[in-house]
Amino acid sequence: MGANRSNYRTMSSEPPDGDEQAAVPRSGTTVVAETESLLNDVNGHARPLLPASSSNPNVDDDADADADANYDANYDALRAILPTLIISILLGLVSGTLYGFGRYARRLKKVLNFTQSQVQRLGICMDCGNYVGHPLTGLIYDRKGPVFSCLVAAVVVFVGYWRIRWTMLNHHHEEEELSPADSFWLNLAFSGVGFGSGLGYISGLGSTTKALLKLSSNGGGSSSEYFGTGIGLVAASYGLSSTLVGLTYHYLPGLPSFFLFWALIVPTVNLSAATMFSRQAKEEEQVEEEEEEEIEEESLAGSLPESSMQRNLSFSDMVRLSSLNLEDPLVVELDAVSHASHGSHAGSHAVSNPNNSTTFEELATGEDAPGIAAWDSWKKLEFWLLFASFSCASGCGLLVINNLSTMVQSMGGSDSLAGTLIIVLSISNVCGRVLMGILGDSRTSTSPSLRRIWLLQGVNLTMVIAMILGYIGGQHKICLAIMVIMVALAYGGSWVLIVALASNLFGQDHFGKDYGLLALGPALSGLIFNEASARWYEEHAPNNTCIGRECYQTAYLAAGVVALMGNVVTSILYKTQLRKEH
DSSP states (O other): HHHHHHHHHHHHHSSOOOOOOOSOOOOHHHHHHHHHHHOTTSSSOOOOOOOOOTTTTTHHHHHHHHHHHHHHHHHHHHHHHHHHHHHHHHHHHHHHGGGGGHHHHHHHHHHHHHOOHHHHHHHHHHHHHHHHHHHHHHHHHHHHHHHHHHHHHHHHHHHHOOOOOOOOHHHHTTTTTOOOOHHHHHHHHHHHHHHHHHHHHHHHHHHHHHHHHHHTTTTOHHHHHHHHHHHHHHHHHHOOOOHHHHHHHHSSSSHHHHHHHHHHHHHHHHHHHHHHHHHHHHHHHHHHHHHHHHHHHHHTTTOOOOOGGGGGGOOHHHHHHHHTTTSSSHHHHHHHHHHHHTOOOOGGGGGTTTTTOOOOOHHHOOOOOOOOOOOOOOHHHHHHHHHHHHHHHHHHHHHHHHHHHHHHHHTEEEEEEEEHHHHHHHHHHHHHHHHHHHHHHSOOOOOOHHHHHHHHHHHHHHHHHHHHHHHHTTTTHHHHHHHHHHHHHHHHHHHHHHHHHHHHOOTTTTTTHHHHHHHHHHHHHHHHHHHHHHHHHTTTTTTTTOOOOOOOHHHHHHHHHHHHHHHHHHHHHHHHHHHHHH
């Protein structure tokens, strides 16, 4: 229908004036376009289509009226999704607390009389609970929906933070060591906080995706116009969570009060979200029932039911959309479905997929399309090259994120400096995600895959330079601040690139499995980097506290070498993909 209208406008854009207009013969294509436009309207009702001619004085009035109606419809639609967007942003703000671990690690180490290895193990547990838990959190959301997910997240995070706080209160003397049982439960509590936080974030991201998709399907604008902005806001709020961690730690008196605050605020936001999502689900069920009755009454044969556009997207689709990649085939398919739902009977062809990728209906239900090949991405050399490159880059990022407080301490810096650098790290992390999304979507002569691989190579190179800067001048405030900015920009950008590259290189049929396996890279590299740095730190800390350049010098050097290896691996990936495309 959209194509027919376009053809008609093209043929009518320069109509003859006066009596000559009637003498001009009309082609068969024009007649078909006019006939279909007359018989088929957005809702299946007949509506005459007037030629776009200056001789018709009502055309401008009709256009102005349609523009006003579209504006009002878009405004009402945006107001409708605003509550979902706000609660999802709040979920993001309280779910990215793992990035703020480095802010209070120094104090935690002192209160619990931990070694550097022991305190780093807590940060590793939080990271692993989040990253390793990705497949499970995605499965919970896909199967149970946002209401159940938020309820589980509220309980898990509350229990985790409450257990951490209980440990703080019952450890009366800093000279005492925790028992093995208490250490075990403390590690498990940090893992639970990471897992629950990830589940809450997925619930917010998925609900926003669903709301924006529904807005697009109902005529509230193109999906690319709203998806990028809405999903970007939720993703940015997740990156800004460490700023809240830094501020609350600074202003609240002591670790018990700090953990009590987060034990209450995270479940409160998740429970509020569950309440709102539950209310929305009931309203949507009522609307769907009314729409189904209306469809039955009007007997719209061949039209795409609106209810099919209101299903939950799978975890895989949400991850892809969160990369802000507007060229992603999923976004293109959503646009096609959106236009088809407002077209004629021919609209069903608008969602045809020449590349045999998964259709929207299959993506929405999480079912494989007929004929999809078995999952074999992990058997390909390119997959493990990408895994290695991402692991090298993210490992350097987690080294700085989890050790920032003790890095400041090793140079004799104050606790307020550590708080300031945490905020700088948070903002740079967000900027890196947005910047890399824009650069990845920029139109150049190279293919999207090659362009993003090249950017990933730049991420590893940035990590190399940052680690060299830390090795040479890590004891100077300016050098440390510049290193933190570079690392945070590169680390945030790597997450955007890996999502897009997984889709570009290996397709969408098994994207969830591909992403879940790739996401284990940061957990593995973070474990190795932080364990090794803690060991090297302790070699120069006779009193459990290291002051001086040697505290992290070896760690900077080793991380720089690993990032350089990641750069080489990415170069091999680039050349491999280049040969494939040519």
